[in-house]
Amino acid sequence: MTRVVPPELSAAPPALQHKEGWQQLRILAVGAEGGGSGGLLQSIRQWVGEGGTEIESVPDLPRAVRQLGAGRWHVVVAVLGESADEDLAWWVDTLRGATAAPRLIAVAHRPSMGLVLRAEKLGVLDVLSLPMSRDDFLRALRRVRPTSEAAVTLPDVQPHAVGQYALVGQSATMLEVYKLIARIAPSLATVLVQGESGTGKEVVARAMHLNGPMASGPFVAVNCAAIPENLLESELFGHEKGSFTGAITRKIGRFEQAGGGTLFLDEIADMSLALQAKILRAVQEREIERVGGAEAIPVSVRLIAATNRDLKEAIKQGRFREDLYYRLAVVVIRLPRLAERGDDLLQLTSFFVRQFGERYDKGIRAISDRALDLLRNHAWVGNVRELRNVVERAVIVATDDVLRVEHLPEEFRGEEATLPDRSEGALLTLAEAEARHIARVLAQTNGQIGAAAELLGIHRNTLTRKMKEYGL
Amino acid sequence: MTEPTLTPVRVEKALGLLPEIEALEPLRALLVSISRPDERTLWSSSGPYLTLGKRGVQPEELRHRMPQVFHTITEHLQGLYGAYVEALECQQRADGTGAVAALLRAGRSEERVARLNQARAWYDVALRLSQGLQDRRPEVESLRSLGELFTGLGQYAEAARHFQRALAIAEAEFDQAGAVAACEGLGHTALALGQGVGARAWYARGLRLAEAAGDQRQIGRLERYLGELARQQGEATSAGEHLRRARECLEAVDATEEMAALLNTQGRLEAQLGRHAEASRAYREALAWVQRVSRDAGLEVTIRLSLAELHLEAGRFLDGEEEMRRAEQVAIADNLTGRLVQIYTVMGRLRGRQLDETGFVFFEQAIELSRMLERSPAAVAQVYLEYGLFRERLGQRDEARAYLERAREIFGAVGDALDRDRVDAELQKITA
Numbered sequence: 057m058t059r060v061v062p063p064e065l066s067a068a069p070p071a072l073q074h075k076e077g078w079q080q081l082r083i084l085a086v087g088a089e090g091g092g093s094g095g096l097l098q099s100i101r102q103w104v105g106e107g108g109t110e111i112e113s114v115p116d117l118p119r120a121v122r123q124l125g126a127g128r129w130h131v132v133v134a135v136l137g138e139s140a141d142e143d144l145a146w147w148v149d150t151l152r153g154a155t156a157a158p159r160l161i162a163v164a165h166r167p168s169m170g171l172v173l174r175a176e177k178l179g180v181l182d183v184l185s186l187p188m189s190r191d192d193f194l195r196a197l198r199r200v201r202p203t204s205e206a207a208v209t210l211p212d213v214q215p216h217a218v219g220q221y222a223l224v225g226q227s228a229t230m231l232e233v234y235k236l237i238a239r240i241a242p243s244l245a246t247v248l249v250q251g252e253s254g255t256g257k258e259v260v261a262r263a264m265h266l267n268g269p270m271a272s273g274p275f276v277a278v279n280c281a282a283i284p285e286n287l288l289e290s291e292l293f294g295h296e297k298g299s300f301t302g303a304i305t306r307k308i309g310r311f312e313q314a315g316g317g318t319l320f321l322d323e324i325a326d327m328s329l330a331l332q333a334k335i336l337r338a339v340q341e342r343e344i345e346r347v348g349g350a351e352a353i354p355v356s357v358r359l360i361a362a363t364n365r366d367l368k369e370a371i372k373q374g375r376f377r378e379d380l381y382y383r384l385a386v387v388v389i390r391l392p393r394l395a396e397r398g399d400d401l402l403q404l405t406s407f408f409v410r411q412f413g414e415r416y417d418k419g420i421r422a423i424s425d426r427a428l429d430l431l432r433n434h435a436w437v438g439n440v441r442e443l444r445n446v447v448e449r450a451v452i453v454a455t456d457d458v459l460r461v462e463h464l465p466e467e468f469r470g471e472e473a474t475l476p477d478r479s480e481g482a483l484l485t486l487a488e489a490e491a492r493h494i495a496r497v498l499a500q501t502n503g504q505i506g507a508a509a510e511l512l513g514i515h516r517n518t519l520t521r522k523m524k525e526y527g528l
Numbered sequence: 529m530t531e532p533t534l535t536p537v538r539v540e541k542a543l544g545l546l547p548e549i550e551a552l553e554p555l556r557a558l559l560v561s562i563s564r565p566d567e568r569t570l571w572s573s574s575g576p577y578l579t580l581g582k583r584g585v586q587p588e589e590l591r592h593r594m595p596q597v598f599h600t601i602t603e604h605l606q607g608l609y610g611a612y613v614e615a616l617e618c619q620q621r622a623d624g625t626g627a628v629a630a631l632l633r634a635g636r637s638e639e640r641v642a643r644l645n646q647a648r649a650w651y652d653v654a655l656r657l658s659q660g661l662q663d664r665r666p667e668v669e670s671l672r673s674l675g676e677l678f679t680g681l682g683q684y685a686e687a688a689r690h691f692q693r694a695l696a697i698a699e700a701e702f703d704q705a706g707a708v709a710a711c712e713g714l715g716h717t718a719l720a721l722g723q724g725v726g727a728r729a730w731y732a733r734g735l736r737l738a739e740a741a742g743d744q745r746q747i748g749r750l751e752r753y754l755g756e757l758a759r760q761q762g763e764a765t766s767a768g769e770h771l772r773r774a775r776e777c778l779e780a781v782d783a784t785e786e787m788a789a790l791l792n793t794q795g796r797l798e799a800q801l802g803r804h805a806e807a808s809r810a811y812r813e814a815l816a817w818v819q820r821v822s823r824d825a826g827l828e829v830t831i832r833l834s835l836a837e838l839h840l841e842a843g844r845f846l847d848g849e850e851e852m853r854r855a856e857q858v859a860i861a862d863n864l865t866g867r868l869v870q871i872y873t874v875m876g877r878l879r880g881r882q883l884d885e886t887g888f889v890f891f892e893q894a895i896e897l898s899r900m901l902e903r904s905p906a907a908v909a910q911v912y913l914e915y916g917l918f919r920e921r922l923g924q925r926d927e928a929r930a931y932l933e934r935a936r937e938i939f940g941a942v943g944d945a946l947d948r949d950r951v952d953a954e955l956q957k958i959t960a
Contacts (some may be wrong), residue, residue: 072695116816116819116820117816117819118816118817118820120816121809121812121813122809123812124812131822146815147818149854150816151567151810153812154812253571253572253573255571258573279577281573282574282577282578282582282886282889282890283577283886283889284540284579284581284893284896285538285540285541286540287892302895304927305926305927306932307927317822322573322574323573352724364572422635428586437571438570438572441573442571445846448846452846452847453846462795504536504586506586506588519911
């Protein structure tokens with residue numbers, strides 16, 4: 057084991073406002089010995105110089121896992137094998153479970169642009185090629201040192217409590233939503249809540265229930281998209297024993313369970329046309345029939361439906377019944393995306409930090425400015441639900457009273473490079489920028505080439521060619 | 529302009545259009561392996577309930593990948609035909625041992641693609657041929673192959689019968705490797721039937737034989753089995769000692785997959801002792817061993833499930849769910865339908881702990897998948913058992929009782945007394 061201090065690192069900005077305050081940088085080099093790596097370990101030792109840094113070398117991933125379990129490491133320098141992509145995924149997975157979340161410098165023979173982009177998305181500190189240059193390595197290493205992070209005190213939030221849920225936020229768009237809820241909750245009108253995934257449709261439905269005339273009755277939620285199509289009918293209307301394979305007992309459906317209360321049909325667009333017809337009948341006639349039953353059962357429920365789809369478009373495509381739409385959309389509430397809610401993000405962050413802080417017994421009172429910038433900079437495809445998940449994870453891993461960049465998921469740490477004040481942020485070539493954009497769009501379309509080509513406005517063959525060219 | 533993109537077809541619908549014809553099995557496997565969740569679904573309120581049936585598949589992608597499947601099918605058939613021709617050539621040269629080896633190779637090839645009945649047909653022919661040979665080692669090998677096949681099918685009594693015969697012949701012929709393997713098989717079947725004492729006796733006998741032969745890999749493996757057995761019986765000290773010895777042997781011969789399996793057992797032991805950090809470390813190291821040489825997807829799923837269960841025990845639901853989703857991804861990509869059944873059962877259990885009624889979708893998916901499999905009825909019974917416990921947790925007693933009774937019926941039919949007793953105890957709790 058060698059202990060050395062790189063002169064470049066000593067000259068780097070001091071470890072700023074970091075509670076841990078590194079006295080010594082600990083580097084674990086994996087697969088860096090032997091011919092395959094071109095004497096990488098010796099080079100690293102020379103480059104970092106003498107004193108202050110501890111370098112240890114292990115031959116492979118299993119031994120690295122043992123070392124990672126035995127202490128705190130700041131950096132892992134891993135030489136990837138022939139299946140570089142697969143190796144990278146394993147490394148990211150391994151480091152996710154390691155103490156102190158060490159940063160990964162992946163080293164590969166001729167890394168493709170695809171590998172580099174995937175690595176960036178996964179929050180890998182850097183991908184360097186073999187033979188490795190001294191400057192590249194030291195530049196990567198400098199980025200490991202914690203940057204200055206000033207604490208921003210989290211504001212006190214007064215949420216509108218909705219049972220175990222809460223409506224949080226004071227943006228203009230949300231104030232309009234609150235006003236609408238206040239106006240329509242006291243009636244028995246059927247309501248359609250529209251909004252992207254994770255915008256809080258169920259919370260709004262619960263708020264209407266709790267503030268409406270059926271508040272003393274049950275609130276029953278059914279997620280139409282989650283339930284297998286062949287079971288949804290019996291879930292909604294119930295069934296008699298033996299009416300189909302698997303009907304092992306008589307079942308009371310959700311319509312009946314919600315009697316005297318509210319039935320919330322979430323993701324209503326994910327329902328077959330045949331079932332839509334049955335829902336329409338239940339709404340119009342206020343009675344249902346259990347599957348396999350002959351008796352009409354009267355039901356008295358307030359119906360609230362929700363969807364993240366454009367139902368009018370679904371009607372045009374013949375996927376949704378127009379008559380049902382007009383029955384459900386007596387009143388329509390549209391929920392804004394998180395990106396449209398301005399500083400509600402800070403309010404929501406604060407609310408979730410306190411909620412999870414209580415659950416996991418953590419006294420977090422602030423968030424670093426840099427972490428907040430990353431949250432503000434994020435695309436939030438999953439809206440508030442995604443934010444909630446990110447904050448929960450961050451609270452779990454936080455060790456003191458401030459949430460920092462290191463507590464955010466790896467992909468956020470990857471996004472750090474996109475923040476405006478990064479001194480190391482090099483300008484991109486046109487090809488690099490194009491490759492990054494294609495990778496982003498592909499991620500957005502979940503790898504579906506046709507959809508990505510449509511978004512990019514190019515032919516799918518052109519996209520396929522470019523993907524091949526950039527190794528995506 | 530680009531052509532409009534059509535919405536992917538849901539797997540539940542796609543499978544509904546696929547007749548249950550054996551020749552279409554590779555197409556079904558392809559369909560499952562290329563299925564993807566919709567990005568919008570991932571963050572929608574149905575995201576946490578996403579199962580295989582709700583993933584999407586693009587027919588165009590299926591068409592695009594078909595040549596790859598045809599190639600794999602051709603390769604598989606070439607292997608089978610080649611093995612048969614080789615067996616014939618061996619017959620021609622009066623090399624019965626070689627002929628049996630070729631037939632067994634064909635059977636294993638069938639087993640690898642989960643065609644268990646076809647594998648059995650090859651092994652039956654191999655056994656018949658081997659019984660006429662002077663050298664009896666091929667017969668031991670054929671019996672062992674059949675024993676392992678029946679174990680996989682959950683037909684433990686039949687498996688034990690084949691292993692017993694293999695052992696008797698191997699000992700008479702001084703075939704030490706064959707005898708050790710037969711003891712291992714007998715240990716597994718005894719364990720599956722809940723006969724802990726019998727299992728220990730078989731493993732110990734196998735260990736003595738392996739030690740006499742000085743085979744470090746076999747010694748390590750048997751020590752691991754003894755360690756696992758001791759762990760299951762709550763004998764932590766003894767388990768730890770067996771596992772330590774196993775590690776010494778297996779690390780010395782760099783037995784990658786064996787090391788991964790050993791560390792998985794070690795993790796389970798640590799978890800049982802409440803040492804969660806140590807357990808987590810053992811599982812992570814186990815995963816690293818899986819990655820090191822040839823990736824064994826089945827073993828990876830087993831370890832990820834162990835890790836997920838560890839998180840669940842510690843109340844870290846978010847981590848547990850993430851680990852299960854990774855396991856699910858591996859199982860789908862490698863067409864490990866049986867493992868998906870296990871994964872969805874654990875996911876259902878997680879939702880049960882969160883008192884989330886919609887969690888029933890995982891059990892329904894597990895039951896649906898297990899119907900598609902040629903696999904152990906005991907595995908299906910496990911799903912019913914967990915489904916019953918899920919319903920019980922939600923206070924739905926009638927449904928809980930119905931599922932538990934079904935589990936009891938299946939465990940009784942396969943002779944799994946241990947699990948049947950467990951179900952009885954749960955049924956009594958409901959009635960009380």
